[in-house]
Amino acid sequence: MSAANATTSAIHERAWWQSPQARKEALEGFVCLLPWIIGFLAFTAGPLLYSSYISFTDYPILQEPRWVGLENYRSMVNDDLFWKSLRVTALYTLVAVPGGVIIGYVMALLLNQQILGLSFWRTAYYVPAVVPAVATSYLWAWMFNPDFGVINGFLIRLGVEPPKWFGSEEWVLPAFIIMSLWGAGGGLVLYLAALQGVPTTLYDAAKVDGANAWHRLRHVTLPMTSPVILFTFLTGLIGSFQVFTAGFLITNGGPNNASLFYVLYLYRVGWRYFKMGYASALGWVLFAIILVLTLITLRASGRLVYYESGEEGR
Template sequence: MKSRKSVREAIAGYLFTSPVTIGILLFTAWPVLQSLYYSFTKFNIIKSPVWIGTDNYEKMAHDPEFWQSLRITAVYTGISVPASLLIGFLLALLLHRQLPGIGLFRTIFYLPVVVPVVALGILWKQLYSPTFGFANELLKMFGLPPYTWFSQPESVIPSLIIMGLWQAGGSMIIWLAGFQGIPAHLYEAAIVDGASRFRRFWNITIPMISPVIFFNLIMGFIGSFQVFGQVMATTAGGPLNASNFLMVMIYKKAFRTLDMGYASALGWVLFVIVLLLTAFIFRSSRSWVHYEGEVR
């Protein structure tokens, strides 16, 4: 009778999980295959796709727009992910203590994260405005010359990075959860052994929190390589394509110029890059991520 029971349980299991399995087939698996096919075609949605072999990928290899887009996306990711992790870490370090009013500060630091991206963009365009904005006022307060912010190609990326740092509260929350997960007895034992503040930080906090660093890095890189909303709501890729991030370029190719075959090829390249990056972090993690209770 046991087998009949387990068959019924299995059927129930498939039924309960059917929304996500059907969803993945409809909205992930099938689209992934289709987009791979589109990437080898010329396709503008009005006419059916025409097979052109690897033309899209060859075009990409010689497309300066793509290389520039890849470069700025990589630069943005390479700076903004570590910088916002660091700021989030510092904020979490400051917040991780029992002081009156600490909850209020946590709320304040996290608040920018919940601001809708369009409002965020409109607000920061105002802050960065060369004449009526406050960013240059701030520089003036410190005796620095005004900066061009969103108005010049060379200052767009740093400006977007700074704007992104305003939302470092997102990683702060994950750091805080990590700190709270470190058992207090580790610190107590270290204090008994006479370990200095720095030793305790370096030999307890850092290894114990390394899975959080790992998680933050992976999610940060994946998110940052697909930066889109912040850019569309502020510079929309300009000036002079200086903020034409990969996702912005893909969106414009797909929905503005209706070059959906080329956009699909770009999407696949983005996918492979994200995959390689994730695999690289995973591989390296074996040497620096410490899991509690893991036997080595």
């Protein structure tokens, strides 16, 4: 009996899909999806597959790609500039990402209080995050100018010998880190939303138990907002390995490659030296690095991130 019912149900299902109305609805749905599908194939999937292929070739753009196998990947082992760019980017990431998360979170904690001019301060701290990267680069190039920059002028008045910042091998990377921390308010909206989403009953219960402000922050606020902290850390981590605009416009990797970020070096290889095969290989190595770091971060955060379902992250 059950087999007969299943057969009858299958027949009805096939009949429903074969009806003119069903075919019309399916066609309309496909037509609505078609622009996205074409865009995805043309601008995402297609270039990804093609770059994967040419990463195994010697491709000087104006000539046909020549298959070289793993030679591009083997060449990285002996490429001093590859290791230099990786080291510069790693040092930048190591300081800029945690620093940006901490500063942004502290700003959100301060702006989550009832203070005078709250809307103004929230806007003021968030504005740097929406300023175009080109404008930000030129602004900080002017501020860090060793001759007439605002920062060096202030240091001279304090009697401090000012550094050359972007013109110094020792100070160029700290200058870029300071520049990135100026935009730490980018996560401000997310942090504020997370802070305002913490149930007040948890704070009330903590106060009843005798918890002071530090204990409430540590045992209530931080756990309840930890998913947002993890999200902003991961997006900052991914973004820090793709720094390009500031390094290209301000120093172009100098002085002496001290600010040669990874993506800037990838750009040089592809569009200055016209080694598209090697540049594609660099791109896939970057993808692998970001993927591994993301997985490690997610794994390491398992016991630190709390979700409202009551389960810790895994």
